[in-house]
Amino acid sequence: MSGTYLGMPAFPEAARAAVRDETLRGNLRHATHTIRAKRAGAVAEVPDWAALREAGKRIKDHTLRHLDRYLVQVEESVTAAGGLVHWAADADEANRIVTRLVEETGESEVVKVKSMATQEIGLNEALEAAGIRAYETDLAELIVQLGRDRPSHILVPAIHRNRGEIRDIFRSEMGEWGRPAPDGLTDTPAELAEAARLHLREKFLRAKVGISGANFVVAETGTLVVVESEGNGRMCLTLPETLISVVGIEKIVPTWRDLEVFLQTLPRSSTAERMNPYTSMWTGTTDGDGPRTFHLVLLDNGRTDTLADEVGRQALRCIRCSACLNVCPVYERAGGHAYGSVYPGPIGAILSPQLRGTGSAVDASLPYASSLCGACYEVCPVAIDIPEVLVHLRERVVQGGPATRHGNRVVLKPAKGHAAERAAMRAARWAFTHPGALRAGQRLASRTCRFLPRTLPGPGRAWTGSRDLPEVPSEPFRDWWQRTRGGRDGTK
Amino acid sequence: MSSRERILGRVRRALADVPRDDAPYERAIARDYLREHGERTVAETVELLAENLADYRAIVHRTTPRELPSLIMRLLAERGPRSVLVPPGLPPEWLSAADPTLVHDRAPSTPRELDEVESVVTGCALAIAETGTIVLDGSPDQGRRRITLVPDHHICVVRVPGQVVSSVPQALERLDPARPLTWISGPSATSDIELDRVEGVHGPRTLEVVLLEDRPAD
Amino acid sequence: MRVALFLTCVNDTLYPDTGRAVVTLLTRLGVEVDFPAAQTCCGQAHYNTGYRHEAEPLARRFADVFKDYEAIVTPSGSCGAMVRELYPRMGERARAEGRGGALAAALAPVVPKTYELTEFLVDVLGVTDVGAYYPHTVTYHPTCHGLRGLGLGDRPRRLLEAVKGLELVELPGAEECCGFGGTFALKNSDVSAAMGADKVRNAASTGAEVLCAADNSCLMHIGGTMARLRTGMRPVHLAEILASTEGAAA
Numbered sequence: 031m032s033g034t035y036l037g038m039p040a041f042p043e044a045a046r047a048a049v050r051d052e053t054l055r056g057n058l059r060h061a062t063h064t065i066r067a068k069r070a071g072a073v074a075e076v077p078d079w080a081a082l083r084e085a086g087k088r089i090k091d092h093t094l095r096h097l098d099r100y101l102v103q104v105e106e107s108v109t110a111a112g113g114l115v116h117w118a119a120d121a122d123e124a125n126r127i128v129t130r131l132v133e134e135t136g137e138s139e140v141v142k143v144k145s146m147a148t149q150e151i152g153l154n155e156a157l158e159a160a161g162i163r164a165y166e167t168d169l170a171e172l173i174v175q176l177g178r179d180r181p182s183h184i185l186v187p188a189i190h191r192n193r194g195e196i197r198d199i200f201r202s203e204m205g206e207w208g209r210p211a212p213d214g215l216t217d218t219p220a221e222l223a224e225a226a227r228l229h230l231r232e233k234f235l236r237a238k239v240g241i242s243g244a245n246f247v248v249a250e251t252g253t254l255v256v257v258e259s260e261g262n263g264r265m266c267l268t269l270p271e272t273l274i275s276v277v278g279i280e281k282i283v284p285t286w287r288d289l290e291v292f293l294q295t296l297p298r299s300s301t302a303e304r305m306n307p308y309t310s311m312w313t314g315t316t317d318g319d320g321p322r323t324f325h326l327v328l329l330d331n332g333r334t335d336t337l338a339d340e341v342g343r344q345a346l347r348c349i350r351c352s353a354c355l356n357v358c359p360v361y362e363r364a365g366g367h368a369y370g371s372v373y374p375g376p377i378g379a380i381l382s383p384q385l386r387g388t389g390s391a392v393d394a395s396l397p398y399a400s401s402l403c404g405a406c407y408e409v410c411p412v413a414i415d416i417p418e419v420l421v422h423l424r425e426r427v428v429q430g431g432p433a434t435r436h437g438n439r440v441v442l443k444p445a446k447g448h449a450a451e452r453a454a455m456r457a458a459r460w461a462f463t464h465p466g467a468l469r470a471g472q473r474l475a476s477r478t479c480r481f482l483p484r485t486l487p488g489p490g491r492a493w494t495g496s497r498d499l500p501e502v503p504s505e506p507f508r509d510w511w512q513r514t515r516g517g518r519d520g521t522k
Numbered sequence: 523m524s525s526r527e528r529i530l531g532r533v534r535r536a537l538a539d540v541p542r543d544d545a546p547y548e549r550a551i552a553r554d555y556l557r558e559h560g561e562r563t564v565a566e567t568v569e570l571l572a573e574n575l576a577d578y579r580a581i582v583h584r585t586t587p588r589e590l591p592s593l594i595m596r597l598l599a600e601r602g603p604r605s606v607l608v609p610p611g612l613p614p615e616w617l618s619a620a621d622p623t624l625v626h627d628r629a630p631s632t633p634r635e636l637d638e639v640e641s642v643v644t645g646c647a648l649a650i651a652e653t654g655t656i657v658l659d660g661s662p663d664q665g666r667r668r669i670t671l672v673p674d675h676h677i678c679v680v681r682v683p684g685q686v687v688s689s690v691p692q693a694l695e696r697l698d699p700a701r702p703l704t705w706i707s708g709p710s711a712t713s714d715i716e717l718d719r720v721e722g723v724h725g726p727r728t729l730e731v732v733l734l735e736d737r738p739a740d
Numbered sequence: 741m742r743v744a745l746f747l748t749c750v751n752d753t754l755y756p757d758t759g760r761a762v763v764t765l766l767t768r769l770g771v772e773v774d775f776p777a778a779q780t781c782c783g784q785a786h787y788n789t790g791y792r793h794e795a796e797p798l799a800r801r802f803a804d805v806f807k808d809y810e811a812i813v814t815p816s817g818s819c820g821a822m823v824r825e826l827y828p829r830m831g832e833r834a835r836a837e838g839r840g841g842a843l844a845a846a847l848a849p850v851v852p853k854t855y856e857l858t859e860f861l862v863d864v865l866g867v868t869d870v871g872a873y874y875p876h877t878v879t880y881h882p883t884c885h886g887l888r889g890l891g892l893g894d895r896p897r898r899l900l901e902a903v904k905g906l907e908l909v910e911l912p913g914a915e916e917c918c919g920f921g922g923t924f925a926l927k928n929s930d931v932s933a934a935m936g937a938d939k940v941r942n943a944a945s946t947g948a949e950v951l952c953a954a955d956n957s958c959l960m961h962i963g964g965t966m967a968r969l970r971t972g973m974r975p976v977h978l979a980e981i982l983a984s985t986e987g988a989a990a
């Protein structure tokens with residue numbers, strides 16, 4: 031993934047700073063709680079939600095199970111409709127392909143529709159290195175780009191910013207990139223949206239090259255689908271002469287009809303709307319309407335490695351709705367940046383360590399960035415059992431074992447830094463399989479607990495830093511049971 | 523080895539543990555969900571469309587073929603545009619009472635030229651009642667995708683009940699994927715500031731939907 | 741009916757009062773309860789931290805200790821969910837790793853007859869009014885593994901509503917995790933503490949005297965936070981409320 035994220039600290043350290051940032055906490059609490067209630071309402075309107083969720087899960091699972099066949103079908107149908115298909119095994123290759131395609135047009139700037147895939151591969155940075163300027167046109171992406179910031183949410187990358195911060199960024203930065211913010215710009219959302227409209231308009235009208243991702247690619251027809259709200263997507267998809275779409279290979283659905291499921295579940299899950307304002311669907315090129323040249327870049331970049339894991343592959347069902355972020359109590363407090371990836375939140379915690387591997391500090395810590403409360407699984411419109419995959423990846427971190435990296439089967443060693451924990455887990459297992467030892471330990475605790483200080487040193491501080499320890503009773507239950515035969519002896 | 527072969531090879535190796543399943547696709551996926559939500563008369567479906575359009579801040583009008591030209595004239599007059607963009611196949615009588623200059627979209631029209639025009643009038647392919655969505659498919663009465671995008675004011679005429687379907691599944695059955703399709707649910711909007719919806723960003727900030735009774739609803 | 745109390749290692753060691761309350765309650769309802777002394781731990785902490793292979797012997801041991809009982813009752817949503825949701829998965833994983841179906845076969849018998857306490861009361865015994873008396877204001881926190889793992893639904897609430905003298909007040913943000921999460925509380929202690937503090941603030945805002953839940957692991961975290969923040973509220977396990985009767989010290 032993008033070099034921006036190399037060397038990120040492990041999740042707990044990054045989260046520590048975020049937890050103490052009162053502004054950030056307030057922004058995230060406000061935004062996530064707003065959308066939570068709305069999503070629940072939008073979902074409750076649809077009595078067959080469970081059936082739609084199940085169908086969505088099955089369609090995606092079926093596609094993944096036959097992904098080789100559907101990839102070839104996509105290539106055939108897109109080509110037949112006048113598109114050009116490229117294959118990129120990793121981020122570098124995708125960036126090289128896109129850079130070359132832009133250079134072939136002779137243009138030195140492109141307009142971009144918000145796209146997770148192009149963020150994942152760090153396309154903007156790659157284009158910049160080749161002297162090509164990429165303008166983000168989604169409002170939140172614009173805020174992030176102008177603020178020289180990193181995205182912190184899948185749907186709303188600037189969710190960590192409140193309206194006052196956005197106004198300040200627009201005032202100070204818009205002029206550097208084009209049309210400056212209007213004089214006297216206030217922090218009302220309508221005025222901020224208007225400032226973005228004016229700033230981006232000139233870019234849309236002169237753009238010759240557009241770059242997008244896609245929410246869905248229909249194998250049987252070669253149709254691409256982009257779901258959006260603002261109209262920046264329509265601008266980028268229809269005004270330029272050349273359109274380049276970079277799409278992860280897991281975005282395929284087999285048939286046109288399959289859209290009837292996802293066009294119901296995606297808008298309600300992501301923006302909590304019955305339908306998002308704009309959805310564009312295009313099949314290759316159309317004479318006299320829209321781009322004359324259309325390129326589809328099919329991106330692997332760790333997806334086939336993820337597909338090889340029988341528990342973890344369900345993460346590839348994800349349709350990037352971000353409902354799991356919005357309900358996650360950990361995301362709400364840690365913020366998106368702590369996840370060290372363009373994919374934050376619960377889905378990021380299972381996607382990033384699979385796409386990138388568990389080698390870095392942040393990737394090895396992500397599977398633990400969850401209390402396993404299950405709220406993410408409950409709202410997921412394609413029923414990804416995120417807690418199950420988190421636990422599976424925890425195993426990979428502490429136990430090692432077989433995995434696939436860059437298409438090769440490897441056997442991972444257990445991650446460093448878990449030796450003490452592993453020893454403790456073994457010791458506990460031993461005690462729990464030797465009840466005599468357990469009982470002796472309980473009795474020892476009962477006798478010595480009064481010597482415990484209120485705050486513990488070392489690893490114990492992780493508990494006592496914020497919580498009192500429970501009082502240890504004078505005898506464990508099993509002693510009481512044995513002594514009184516379950517109270518039948520009448521003693522207490 | 524090409525990247526195509528590399529990726530396809532990786533996919534096949536990744537799926538080595540999965541038992542082959544050659545059931546036909548239509549049998550592989552249980553579709554236990556509904557084709558439409560609730561039972562409604564035709565008139566109620568049109569009413570639901572009007573409600574849902576309005577709920578997402580489209581301005582809804584209802585009229586008859588006889589009254590349509592004067593309604594469109596009034597809607598344009600209220601905004602006072604000097605020019606109105608029209609797709610090549612728009613029924614000429616729709617604008618027969620309108621005053622502004624008609625701008626006909628032609629292939630060489632640049633985005634900048636379109637940006638000079640304030641309003642656009644089109645028909646549509648269909649409308650979806652449950653979601654308050656109109657769908658354009660580039661037919662002659664709708665024109666190229668850009669003409670309903672760049673102007674700030676879009677008047678879209680929906681023939682009711684003929685062009686109205688209840689649900690998303692019913693809409694997809696009637697649409698042709700080979701055509702460029704634009705689904706529109708209200709004016710452009712964003713939720714990017716504090717996840718709160720604000721109408722009016724890059725697409726038309728005013729969407730007026732005219733429900734034209736092409737035959738009496740039951 | 742031969743009913744075994746699966747108390748859980750946390751309750752056995754730190755919360756024996758909860759165990760006594762379950763015994764008192766079930767005895768009062770005419771159930772003969774046994775406490776198989778060979779029981780230890782279900783292995784949840786191992787499993788959820790990534791040590792599935794260390795959890796396997798504990799799961800086998802659980803199955804061995806409890807297999808002859810007609811019902812296994814536990815006053816813990818998360819340990820109940822471990823047995824019911826995750827034991828089958830452990831068996832499947834062992835099979836997928838080429839280790840055969842022995843583990844799955846060993847675990848299968850105990851899975852369907854393991855009940856979280858409120859399930860046992862409402863579904864098996866068919867009671868919601870257990871004859872309890874508890875003259876206090878109580879707010880109820882549904883713990884995650886009970887709520888979303890086992891799908892306990894409104895069973896705990898129905899039981900509480902039937903308690904004489906008890907005034908039940910709504911907990912804002914009730915369904916949000918308290919931040920315990922087993923080893924999460926230690927590995928991500930800052931986020932865990934922030935979640936706990938928010939839970940405690942919400943609880944305190946109700947003005948209730950008691951925060952009730954059906955899982956002492958969560959209550960250990962919430963109660964420890966309450967004590968540190970000096971809210972004056974008490975964490976009490978649901979079983980202890982249901983065991984209370986008029987005349988007995990509440």
